[in-house]
Amino acid sequence: MYLAYFVMFLLTWALAYLEAFNTVFGTRDILFIHYGISTLPFAAFMIIWNEARKFCVNDNIIFR
DSSP states (O other): OHHHHHHHHHHHHHHHHOHHHHHHHTOOOOOHHHHHHHHHHHHHHHHHHHHHHHHHHHTTSSOO
């Protein structure tokens, strides 16, 4: 699952910051405050949610 997070981040970074993609798609660079600050709480929530779910399933707290 962490590979999926990494690939998603890498693709969005490439689309936003690599000059070849900027030329082809006609985009411009994104400031960190526009990209990073707004997504960090959601990314942290997704990781915490998935780890808590794995803990509950492995310890048979849920789905007995």
